[in-house]
Amino acid sequence: MNDPLVYLNGEMTPLSEAKIPVLDRGFIFGDGIYEVIPIYGRKMFRADQHLARLFRSLASISITNPHSKEEWLGLIDKVMAAHEADDQMVYLQVTRGVARRAHAFPKDVTPTVFIMTNPIVLPSAAARENGVACVTMEDKRWLRCEIKSISLLGNILAAQNAAEHDATESIQFRDGYLTEASASNVWIVKDGVLMGPPKDNLILEGIRYGLIEELCAANNIPLQARRITREEVFAADEVMLSSATKEVLAVVKLDGKSIGDGKPGAVYHKLYAAYQQAKAA
Numbered sequence: 001m002n003d004p005l006v007y008l009n010g011e012m013t014p015l016s017e018a019k020i021p022v023l024d025r026g027f028i029f030g031d032g033i034y035e036v037i038p039i040y041g042r043k044m045f046r047a048d049q050h051l052a053r054l055f056r057s058l059a060s061i062s063i064t065n066p067h068s069k070e071e072w073l074g075l076i077d078k079v080m081a082a083h084e085a086d087d088q089m090v091y092l093q094v095t096r097g098v099a100r101r102a103h104a105f106p107k108d109v110t111p112t113v114f115i116m117t118n119p120i121v122l123p124s125a126a127a128r129e130n131g132v133a134c135v136t137m138e139d140k141r142w143l144r145c146e147i148k149s150i151s152l153l154g155n156i157l158a159a160q161n162a163a164e165h166d167a168t169e170s171i172q173f174r175d176g177y178l179t180e181a182s183a184s185n186v187w188i189v190k191d192g193v194l195m196g197p198p199k200d201n202l203i204l205e206g207i208r209y210g211l212i213e214e215l216c217a218a219n220n221i222p223l224q225a226r227r228i229t230r231e232e233v234f235a236a237d238e239v240m241l242s243s244a245t246k247e248v249l250a251v252v253k254l255d256g257k258s259i260g261d262g263k264p265g266a267v268y269h270k271l272y273a274a275y276q277q278a279k280a281a
């Protein structure tokens, strides 16, 4: 399906025909927020949590939510139903809207709403079995990383850094402490304890963050949210990534050095199995 139907401001239209005015503040300023929601077997996974984060993101940049929860679910369903794939990844974006270019918020502007979907692309069988390589870099992004903002320049530069090193992700550190990767949260395991950075303004709280909390509780995996040093990451028994498209994914090499025994570890295997069960539930 190379020209799927997408939703733009009240209309379903082929992607190739979806157009926005150049003065849209998303285009001019990156003034907007987005969500990425996985769909398995034509069912949204963690829909409530994704919509709650969407509403938080909108509130955090003072865009009036243009739709009720039921309306959002209906719109996403419509876009999903128009696509032939059973497993999809819905992308939705809300910008402040179209206005004369001036930095401060314009008055009486209507938000732009765009929803598209694509078949979900999950990690390859080889990546699952063997784990992946990542590189590290200093986190130079702004201090509001908890907002799922479409202004993604810092994340783009981090992703490009990974691509240039044939790595899956750049794992970032701020002042010597682990934050997150360019498009995923990062976890370490030491002596059977899973650890992740605290949910604060330095990371985006992935929907998988909450899911992993639940899976840990249900599977007797001790979990700690705390600041994690660079040394602790390199000395970890396991490192893993989580995101809508990576689900959970083991990192076995960091800056060319092996993590643990260089293979996906026991906690990863447990969490991956639990994740697949949660998807199927």
Ligand SMILES: Cc1ncc(COP(=O)(O)O)c(C=O)c1O
Residues within 6 Å of the ligand: 036, 155, 180, 181, 182, 183, 184, 185, 203, 204, 205, 206, 207, 208, 209, 242, 243, 244, 245
């Ligand atoms: C910067 C960043 N952190 C974390 C995540 C993980 O979020 P989620 O689990 O909701 O996919 C993402 C997802 O794209 C991200 O871009």
